[in-house]
Amino acid sequence: MKFSVTEEDNVIIVYVEVPHYWPAGKIPKIRVQTPEVVRRLEEQGVKHGKCIEERDIKNWREHSRRGTWTFEKEKTRKIKKVLDKPKEKVILEEEKVVTPKKRVRSSSKKVSTEE
16 A cells, blocks of 8 residues: 655645555455544654545545545644732731621510500
């Protein structure tokens, strides 16, 4: 299997070609899809982004036994770390003790003041 990787401006181009199926020559049927290409790229240490163009290669037809995949280049991310947090003023207040108020009920009975 021929597997070549070229990098251009903002893309990575992967060209894959497999030998033609030939049972008498003991060349088995081979199918290459995107997950296989991604695995090969990772084995070679090529960092890539999203797949832009993909193919499905089969070696039992002459016209479908080669193809190219196009991937975006992985964008480098800048990570900004804050080393020290700015000091904040801390104001401590005394806690107020809350005492429950006594509840006074008014009586519903009327008291007469007559004699």
